[in-house]
Amino acid sequence: MRSKISVSGIVQGVGFRPFIYRIAVKNNLTGYARNMGDGTVEIEVEGRNESIEKFIEDLHSEKPKFSRIDTFNRQDFNEEKGYSKFVILRSEHKERESASLIPPDLGICDDCARELFDPKDRRFGYHFITCTNCGPRFTIIEKYPYDKKNTSMRDFSLCKACAHEYENPLDRRFHAETIACKICGPSLALYDKNGVPIVGDPISNTANLIDLGKVVAIKGIGGFHIALSAYIDESIARLRKWKHREQKPFAVMAKDLNTVRGFAEVKEEEEELLSSAARPIVLLKLKKESRLSKMVSPGLHNIGVMLPYSGVHLLLFSRSKTDVYIMTSGNLPSEPIVAEEKEAFKKFSDFVDFYLIHNRRILHRCDDSVIRRVDDGFYFIRRSRGYTPEPLNLEGVKDTIGLGAEQNVAGCVVSSGRAYLTQYIGDIENLETMESYRHALTRILKLSASKPMAVAHDLHPTFNTTLYAQELSKEAGIPSFPIQHHHAHIASVMAENELEQSIGIALDGYGYGTDKNAWGGEVLFCDREKMIRIGHLEEQPYLGGDLAARYPARMVLAILHKSGYDNKWTSENLTKFPYGAEEVKILLKKLKLRDYILTSSTGRILDAISTLLDVCSTRTYEGEPAMKLESFALNAKGTFKIDPVIEKDTVKTTTLIEEIFLQLGKTSPAELAYAGEEYLARGISELAVIKAKEYGVRDISISGGVFYNEHISRTIRNVVESNKLRLYKHKYAPPGDGCISLGQAYIVGKWVMK
Ligand SMILES: [Zn+2]
Ligand SMILES: [Zn+2]
Known part of the structure; x- marks a missing residue:
């Protein structure tokens, strides 16, 4: 037969x-x-x-x-x-419509790690050791089929010994397209900041330099890392100054799990994730006795940790006295990760001392993925290396493109009932990132062989992604559809959980509303026909828009002004306004003239609490005041409570801010922080429960960056479940704005294009 x-x-x-x-x-x-x-x-x-x-x-x-x-x-x-x-047989050479998937990049496997340190092995000490079970994939592939000649490994022809293994069906490297060795494979070199090669073993030299506190740019799998010791304050301070990154936490790479256990609390499931083939960055709770520099993640209770995932990483730690490195993405603020050496020399010259560079081309830049345990599950904060381009099956959804919003963008391409998210692109605020986005999206379109019938984008009229959608629509002669931000959030959860109808709770910092106001604390009814905004946080004056996000004191002022408490507060907190009394005067005038748009954002209220409690008064990175508030609130016992006030479709936030103001000096700030989070979580979920009963809906979907907050997530789940309703969350996409493109594509591909 x-x-x-x-x-x-x-x-x-x-x-x-x-x-x-x-x-x-x-x-x-x-x-x-x-x-x-x-x-x-x-x-x-x-x-x-x-x-x-x-x-x-x-x-x-x-x-x-x-x-x-x-x-x-x-x-x-x-x-x-x-x-x-x-x-x-040889692979078929014809490129055809794609039915299959490229694997994501795989961290070094145990067999290769063992051979790397075995003096008798042919690849002893060879940094680019890989096999059929490990090594880069997505980042080096140009097109199908996955064959050496279609990857950047084609620049290296096999030596006799490698060719023999490649041809031998009984060898672990039989048809391993990334097969290489010292003789024939990619090589490494260390350079000083002027591009002058350093003699000697590049790995040992790099390890020594890092031990001495130097900053080294290391070309890796999906791009450059900036590496330095996680113990030396002066080096970190230097990097922070150069990168204009005063407060934003850095991720670290630790030698092994044992080292991780020394400075962070790590549960079994987190250990599994850390050591999985994807080797993501996992956010872990810092131990009090941690000896890492306090400057790694200032003001936060957790730290992003990953384990070595390539031969280079393992060799570095084996020769270094330092067992934890800061390994932050090599990029300039709000620019994409650098993947090419010339660019690295140009862009990093101000803050990098040395460069460790290999000569294999990176075809798709790809940041490390970031995952956090929240409540009873895990959430992606960033879905990228190790996971991209693995798709989500979406049956019955037409080929479409979703372009996302503006922050934390990842694009989405639907092809033959599968949704592919691009790697993490970042905040699309400048040309470099936009270019990187075009490149990534074009590649995924090609690799997935999608034939898009429509393109979906955010409702915001001037987002770069909106303009990009118009351009794509014109070029391809396909229609484009604007989708409201929080509608897309909830639709992405519905896509992941195959829901036809749901009440959604979308909590985040900002999304352009259908009334042009700044939404972000929303209860929505969504089904295949429509989205109805059925509830939200109280609308507050959004004085100066983005400036109020940067300086949350503006939110406090606007809210306390209603009751006249603002005088007392501002006079004692003038330093929280960059231009002091002058600024306050102008803001009061704006309030009088009603010269502002409104915001129902949850993020802005958390920020306001953060500044009221002197936890954080200036946002230097996205989410900072709210993240620091979460860390700060962990010191509370939960003894103080403020009962949420719900009026019709609105959860009052003025009441909350006033109450916290009145309690200052009477109740401990940590208790107030905790009570503030609890108020918002209970308020919005109790409102959602009322609405679910009104609409006869049993399924509640949650999405938005606020759900990274453990306390808020847990509280909302408790309220929903104690009312015998079902809670649905993200499993595939991040709850932050990285999921927007998926929701957009789903709404258009499933419900609009019939
Ligand atoms: Zn391997
Ligand atoms: Zn070889």
């Missing part, structure tokens, strides 16, 4: 064909396997019936760890072709 089989999913670049070879030989079958240009693997096997059945059983039950089978087609024939053995 003969069977012809076609498999799609993640089946290229994960050791799938060698695996097929092994199980075919094991079951005494002949035939072939090959990668097809559409991303599938085609298999033909010949032999006894039972052997073929056993082969197929093995195929499903023993498939390689990182593979994923989405479709499996089998045709049986009675006549045989008389194959004499089982072979792996």
Whole structure:
């Protein structure tokens, strides 16, 4: 008997064909396997019936760890072709419409890590050691099929020994497209800031320099890292000054799990995540006795931690006296991560002392992913390296593009019922980031072979992504659709959980509302036809728009002004206004003239509490006052409570801010911080519960950056579940604005384009 089989999913670049070879030989079958240009693997096997059945059983039950089978087609024939053995054929060279998936980049596997430190191994000490189970994938692939010549590994031709392993079906590196060794593979070199090469072993030299407090730019898998010791205050202070990053936390890389346990609390599930093939940055709770510099994550109770994920990382730690490095993305403020050496020399010259550079091209830049445990699950803060481009299955959704909003953007491309999020792009506020976005989106469009029928974008009329949508729409002759920000938030949760109808709670900093005001504390009713805003936080004057986000004292002033408490507060807090009394005077005039738009943002109220309690009065990075408030509130026992006031469709926030103001000096600030978070969480979720009952809806979806707050998330879940309603959250996309593009594409691809 003969069977012809076609498999799609993640089946290229994960050791799938060698695996097929092994199980075919094991079951005494002949035939072939090959990668097809559409991303599938085609298999033909010949032999006894039972052997073929056993082969197929093995195929499903023993498939390689990182593979994923989405479709499996089998045709049986009675006549045989008389194959004499089982072979792996050359990949089909034709590029075709894609049915399969490129695997994400995989962190170094245990076998390779062992060989790296085995003096008897051919790759002993070779920093670019990889195999079919590990190594870069997405960041080096240009097109299908996943074959060496379609990746940036094509710049290196195999030496005899590597070629032998590559051809040997019994070798772990059989058809490993990233196969390389000291003789034939990519090499490393260390340069000083003027581009002069440093003699000696680049890894040992780099390790020494970092021990001495130097700052080294290291070219990695998806781009550059800026690396330095996490123990030396002066080096960190220097970097902060140069990067104009006074307060924003830096992520660290620790030598191993044991080292992590020394400075952070890490639960079993977090250990698993840290050591998974994706090797994301995981936010962990800092231990009080941590010896890391306080300047790594100032004012926060947690720290972003990752483990080594390449040979270079492992070798560095093996030769360094420092067991924790700061490893922050190599970029200038609000620019994309740098992936190319010339650019690195140009952009980092002010703050980097040395450069550790390899000569393999990075084709897709890709930041490290960031994940945080919140309440009873994990949330992506940034979904990127190790996860991109793995798609979400979205059946019945037409090919569309979603472009996201402006902050933390990742684009979304739907192709044949699968939604692909691009890697994390960042805040699209300048040309560099916009260019990087175009590049990333074009690549995903190509790799996914999407034929978009429409493009969806944010309702905000002047976002760069809105302009980009208009351009794409014109170019491709397809319609474009504006989608309200919080509608997109909730729709993305609905997409991930396959909901047709839901009450949504969307809590974040800012989204352009259908009334042009600044929304961000919303209760929405969403179904396939419509979105209705059925509740929200009280609207407050948003004095000077973005300036009120930067200086939350403006929010406090506007709110306390209603009751006349503002005089007392501002006179004691003039320094919280950059221009002091003059500024306050102007703001009061604006209030009198009603010269402002309104905001129902949750973020702005958390910021206001943060500044009222002297926790943080200037936002130097996104979410800073609210994040520091969360850390600060952890010192509370929860003994003080303020009952939420709900009037009709509105949760009053004036009451909350006044109450906190009146309690200053009477109740401990930490208790007030905790009570403030609790008020907002209870207020908005109790309102949502009332509305759910009114609308006869049982499913509540939650989304928005505020849900990274553990206390708020937990409180809302408790309120929803104690009312016997079901709570739905993000599993695939981040709750922050990284999910917007998915929601946009879903609304248009599923509900608009019929
Ligand atoms: Zn490996
Ligand atoms: Zn070699």
